[in-house]
Amino acid sequence: MPILRALSATMILTAALLLAACGALPAPALTPPEEARLASLLPADALLIGEQHDAPEHHLLERQVVAWLAARGQLAALALEMAEQGHGTAGLPPDASQAQVRAALAWNDDAWPWRDYGPSAMAAVRAGVPVLGANLPAxxxxxxxxxxxxxxxxxxxxxxxxxxxxxxxxxELLPERQIQPMTRVQIARDMAMARTLEQAHQRGRTVLLITGNGHVHRSLGVPRYLPPDWKTKVLSAQAQQARAATENEADEAAAGPALHAGDLAWPTPPVPPRDHCAELREQMKTPRRP
Incomplete structure (x- = not known):
């Protein structure tokens, strides 16, 4: 009997690992209070989730929202900043493999680790919902x-x-002459994502976009380029130590137009500190400015 119990435990563990590898294990369900907060954003033609790309809790939240909307029959499509326009899973069956989904999205794992975004994409595919590349092609x-x-x-x-x-x-590492061209790219990306959402629109259902927080700002980003008669909602996931974003929004409002960032801030646990500027300086081989 101990041997049989040991074999059974091994078989269960092996099955769980295989399911995890296939992206089939469900994410922990949203709590009732979380569901109520999310439901406050509905109905919506488009729901935009802004994330911090290196925050694991944000990727979990995204997967939970995909599953929650799909279970309610309200998810029209999942659009991703992390894949380019023109790529999508519309022709794939719900039981498509991860390899098939990645190929359909022309996924660049060096830029966007599949382990972070694959679970959300696979949850949509399993629910029979198309996953769309939304970003401006390189x-x-x-x-x-x-x-x-x-x-x-x-x-x-x-x-x-x-x-x-x-x-x-x-x-502050870019030469000033590059600021306007880079700003044009940001605007073009926001416009491209907005067009993708429009193309996926279905009356009575919600198109979900996963992108960085910088793209979901109501006055600066994707919402600005969506139809004015749409019900567009913005959920901004915020790691708890990231207070600078809130302070920046206050500075922006005081400095000029009445800028509106989003509809719902979703606090998450802190992420380990990381010096992105040091990494960027290393990449650019540029000395620190005084």
Whole structure:
């Protein structure tokens, strides 16, 4: 009997590992209070989740929201900043493998680890919901940098804020001549994601976008380029130690237009401190500015 029990335990563990490898294990369910907070955002034509890319709790939340919306029959599509426009899983069956899904999305694991976003994508696929690449294709980046028409994509006060965000996001390491081209790229990406959401729209259901917090700002990002008659909601996941974001929003409101970041802040546990600027300086081989 002990041998049989040991074999049974081994078989259960092996099965669990195989299910995990297939992305089939469900995420822990949202708690009733969490469901109530999320339900306060519905109905919505589009729900945008802003994340901190290196926060594991944000990826768990995304998977939970996908499963919750799908279980309610309200998820029209899952759109991802992490894959390019023109790629998607619409032609795949619900039992498609992870390899098939990654190939359909032309996934770049070096840029976006599949372990972070694969569970959300697979949860949507298993529910029979299409997963769509939403980001501007890399082949169009240079074109966007030169497109002066994008300079009117934001009113001047908001444009100034966006440019400052580009400076700060690159740790004040970019030469000033690169700020406007990089701002055009940011605007082009926001427009591309908005177009993807429009194309996936279904009346009475919600298109879900997963992207960085910088792209979900109501006055600066994707929501600005969605139809004005849409019910667009923004959930911003915030690691608890990231107080700078709130302070920046207050500074922006005082400095110019009435900027509105989102509808619901979702606090999560802190993530280990990381010096992104030191990493960027190493990548760019640029000395620290005085």
């Amino acid at each position: 082949a169009r980046l240079r074109e966007a940098m030169r497109d002066t028409a994008l300079d009117t994509g934001l009113p001047p006060p908001a444009m100034a804020v966006q440019q400052q965000r580009i400076r700060e996001g690159h740790c």
